[in-house]
Amino acid sequence: MKFIIEALKRVRERRPLVHNITNFVVMNTTANALLALGASPVMAHAEEELEEMIRLADAVVINIGTLDSGWRRSMVKATEIANELGKPIVLDPVGAGATKFRTRVSLEILSRGVDVLKGNFGEISALLGEEGKTRGVDSLEYGEEEAKKLTMNAAREFNTTVAVTGAVDYVSDGRRTFAVYNGHELLGRVTGTGCMVAALTGAFVAVTEPLKATTSALVTFGIAAEKAYEEAKYPGSFHVKLYDWLYRINENVIRTYAKVREVEL
């Protein structure tokens, strides 16, 4: 858990600029999550300015939640530029598997190379060509062993760090795998909480390597949710407290509440 504390410290010292090309639903809330944590968000999608913006940025987060053909072009181009410039890229393939368009564009972005791929069970399954595991943007039921295997398989197949989020979150770079037990089910009653994790991963991957960055984002966000729930049992108030706790979370809170361990397949 030391690496999480160290990563959070660096985010707060360096205030990484995280460039998001994300969906309309969560533009406000992911920007607020980044600001609350201590990072600096920018949202920009115009092809005219992508290169300049990515040059300024410390990481790029791509989220296909309200994809269309114009945004697809920006996302693919941003991925190419970020790779050329050596900026880390996080992909959140929201709704992959729900439609062929989303699956195809996610694979197109993945093929350009990303540093972190984060999705739920259905989305990551769909990218591996496994059908019928998504309902809209939600996953169908599955077992923990399945999720762990899926994470490792995807990490190897796509040769990147993969997180599969769920009741337990798994993160693997194909060699090492972490299981994160933090979080709260009320997150499922607030839109875009998965997108917030992707955005926060952008902040962490600007300051540390992908496996540790993704695990740090999941633990930090999961603890913030647990602490928020201590203060607010209903989704509106809980949502508000989530930002409060992304701001308040610190070394002590992480030390006390982090529930993460390395797992073997």
Place this chain on the structure above:
Amino acid sequence: MKFIIEALKRVRERRPLVHNITNFVVMNTTANALLALGASPVMAHAEEELEEMIRLADAVVINIGTLDSGWRRSMVKATEIANELGKPIVLDPVGAGATKFRTRVSLEILSRGVDVLKGNFGEISALLGEEGKTRGVDSLEYGEEEAKKLTMNAAREFNTTVAVTGAVDYVSDGRRTFAVYNGHELLGRVTGTGCMVAALTGAFVAVTEPLKATTSALVTFGIAAEKAYEEAKYPGSFHVKLYDWLYRINENVIRTYAKVREVEL
């Protein structure tokens, strides 16, 4: 009021997937309203994926609040697909009457067939060809008798269920008409609360017929607003509590607070 309790119970059991093609202002807040109530939102507008998404969905909600020509195409196409697939459609013609473009596109969507049309007095008047009753996206003053008549006239003219929202909300399918007295004036100080009602109507119309569904949405939302106001007298806090109460509302709360009755013309 039994049918409202029954409808809410079904929403929570079935968690209907509500596909929204809505405006940028309310994408986040309508998704949160649906999640708080117990439904499952998806926002998607790309023509490439409309058919697949609507196949997955239990209802479609179309809201023209930040309309442009690209979104118009998606909305018209979605309406056609939803009708082909037999999925219920809710139309919120935000700002109809304020501009000819909005009036025309609303009528274009209506002509494809919708299951519920929900608007304020000015918007529904404009769709019936009555001019000069809108100011931006707000209605000008009118009397209750006028509103009731307008609701029935529109229901007959468009051969669908129509809700005209205001201090009192009226819902009619051209045969039966309900008046809903729940709600709170502080809703006027939070953006997109009318859009939330349309989104929630999408959840209810996935589980019951349009007249009951729309009435259920209006009563449920109106009570949530009243309960929220008991806890918070100012718009920021009130807005937060609104989600809390969409989550907390239950049979007992509805039984105690519902103010709805069938009216004759």
Place this chain on the structure above:
Amino acid sequence: MKFIIEALKRVRERRPLVHNITNFVVMNTTANALLALGASPVMAHAEEELEEMIRLADAVVINIGTLDSGWRRSMVKATEIANELGKPIVLDPVGAGATKFRTRVSLEILSRGVDVLKGNFGEISALLGEEGKTRGVDSLEYGEEEAKKLTMNAAREFNTTVAVTGAVDYVSDGRRTFAVYNGHELLGRVTGTGCMVAALTGAFVAVTEPLKATTSALVTFGIAAEKAYEEAKYPGSFHVKLYDWLYRINENVIRTYAKVREVEL
């Protein structure tokens, strides 16, 4: 401070309709800020309806935060229409200087004529052709004397009212200059608070002349932030209280808390 009290009173009496062509991140929050204060927001960008919408509006606010070529066209066209119709225009050149595209489009809009230009130090510097003072959408460090001079220089160069926001905000029409000391640093942890000021300036400029309107918006918003912070020390809760205080702020609160004075260069 009398003029601020008078301006707020007029906003609440007249409920000006403020037409926003703004960025995706803040559409919801700026609409809520306007509603909380007592104004009436409308968000619309389709070229088909710009003229009709602006005819209805009392002021137009243009914010380039998530600019692209389609939105650029709408913004330039809206500026031209608003000028023709004599409606006051506020420009928030978010991220000018971060990319050439944003600088160029801001200047293009400015060249059509705006009534208020509001930006941070880096943005306004960039519009005056001074390079290297922006990081993403944030400003780099600078001194108060520099900020004051920049404000006056920009006001003269662009022949309009200019606000440069920061720890102290400066507002100048090239003849008179005000310094506003209200505000709170936690505003930096909530996205779009600068955009809210621009939106509120739209409400005030509908009821009074630009120098007073902009100063009124900055003072009102700054006090709301200070009062919000008295009730909430963390960004999620603080954000909520901000709307509460835009609603609650009144003559007495302004009289007690306003920290504004006219300054000489």
